[in-house]
Amino acid sequence: MEKFSQLKELLNVHIPIDRKKFFITGIFLFFVKYSLDRFVAFFFFDRVWWIAEYFKDPGKIVLLKKFYSDESGFYLTLLGISFPFIYLGTVFCIKRLRSIGLSSFWVLLFFIPLLNFLMFFLLSVLPENLYNRSDEETPSRFFPKSKLIVSIWSILFTASITLLFSIFSTDILKTYGASLFVGGPFMIGFISVALYSRAEPLDFKHAMAIASAAVSIAGVLTFIVAIEGIICLIMAAPLAYFLAFLGGGLAYLLQSKSAFVSSVLPFFFLLLPSFAYLEANLGEERELYMVETSLKISASKEKVWKGLFEFSDIPEPKEFLFNAGISYPIRARVEGKGIGAIRYCEFNNGVFVEAITNWEEHSTLAFDVVKQPDAMRELSPYKNIRPPHLDGFFASKKGSFELVSLGKNETLLIGRTWFLNRFSPASYWNIWIHWILHKIHYRVLDHIRVSVEKTP
Template sequence: MRDENHRRPWLDRLIPQSKDKAAFVVAVIAAIISVFAISATINFSGQYGFGMFLGIPFMQGLLVVLLFGYRKERKLIECLGVACTSVVFLSLMLLVGAVEGVICLAMAAPIAITFALLGGFLGYFIQKRTRQATAGAIVLLAMLPLGAWVEKQGQTEPPLTAVTTSVIIDRPKQEIWNQLVTFNDMAVPTDMLFKAGVAYPVRAVIEGTGVGSIRRCQFSTGDFVEPITVWDEPNLLRFSVEKMPPPLVELSIYDDLQLPHLENYFVSERGQFKLTSINERQTILEGTTWYRHKIWPRVYWQLWSDYILHQIHFQVLDHIKMQAEGVQ
């Protein structure tokens, strides 16, 4: 039985009687509160972590369902639907408010929707018992930026992650090495992420030879400056990363959208090309990138970063393969 003794006049005025109108209003309200929570998290702590990608969506899903069920108990499917709708409204607000761009919103969507649904699922059961929880959910959502700051204080340096991609080339190592140290313009990639604005390689040149020479790899967003640390012709070319361009150009309704996470949140530290002979005419060419990123949960975002790096590697390795084998 619902508790009718704790009605709140301000909620009575705010939430319409109509189910459809109520769903729209509460979805917008929860989205607006989440926009402020996300903006405060970014400005207060600079933290793109568990609080932002798990806590805020979860509390948003919980809050919107508690508001939706304020007047009348709602069905589970209705609760989950309004939770998803609120996340869509949140994404549109972040886009229009220049808080985020399309690419990062799309990447965050799976985890955000999942936790919003979990919050909505919990809200479905809570709505049956009390309306008292609504104010508590609002307070908890508003406090998440402080939680993000606390989270940041307890974090250590993110681990160094290696991503290795390989191809087999029907040429001996020396012929491949000659194509490896410098290569001309590559074809524009067809992957949708690159078309949307994720950085992709264009060409590479090396100034000098041997250890200490500088490799410049031009990407669609700028140049990597990579001092050579190992020059073992024709076996291994290793380099550090002295300078790197932005990892992407955000797709947005605004020109040149500058976001905090586009600088120093994904850092490539070093890379290498390794050649291993299979026989006199075949060689395995491996490309490896070592990187760190400061966005959590690491397991989720590593799926995206590893996928993108593999696609970049394939773009380079396949180009070298075609050049070495004489395929145009």
């Protein structure tokens, strides 16, 4: 009966558990689960199961998205074995959350792949009654008295943590997803304002100043450590500041809920890396987007068609966009004639090699991109800075020229580019990509117009 009472007490979610017992119990259950999985894998499915498999492609277990037909039985078996351990893990996490003084709501994080391991570590480290302080223990005693020092501390701390997350997302996971461009700035605003408000209340104007300074410092640090160049930071800035203000505004509204905000803060540092990991491993198929630019030329279709193949070098650009590092076209030539011919479009930093797929005399020239240079050279004091996003996050896939007659001596020349965008949120980055491609299109189309209209 005594053993039964101890077991009943152990499984009672209303009775807290200290971190030592939680850690030992968690490690024991994990190795029991791992031993069962390894046994089943070896004796029933003739395969070896290593601990590292739990961290590889978690979408297999969560969404059953990447199963091969001969693997589905194996993973479903492991999922079935997991149910008792899921129940026990849920119970012990709730007990531990209550021991720390956090809401049982956070047990939901236990069901997120990878995050459950990080959550286990955090619950094993946080002390008892962390968020059950008496009224005498005000949070201000943990912060400096000076408003200036508190501001600097909250800004630098948040910006530094965000920088580490940026390195993890871009250099380690090689992903530029919503966790980086949406979650990161929101976290900067929320945490910087929340940390300051723990020391003393602040007004809305001060909250926005803290959020703005924090996201600005994060950008400066990103530039200083050579993660990104100035052009990429400028393009990311509007979204980053908007989301930082949103996060800071939410923290401002929650000032009176200091206990709730305190319970949220530790998990912000777990959520973003976990979502970034999921984004990197659960990549979805991306659709092709198209940009179209047209220009009226005072010449016949025959002359414009000839001008597609015979024009002088395009003058050096005056636009800041191109002088700051965005690649731009300088000349083009076509070798051969008809379908199968090769078009070489030379940019300032390399050559686009394009295979002609449609050749309709005086009407349409279409091609697939076989090879392309980097989309840009980063504007930075460091030499040869090359962020991972230059490797296929933006890629031109195909293009075309179409000639539409508007009369005897007027032709509408239409240039189109189809591209792949792996940045998220795509809707935001497509605004920049469309603008840049329109500039590139216009540079080519306008040069053809000038060349053709000068020809007698």
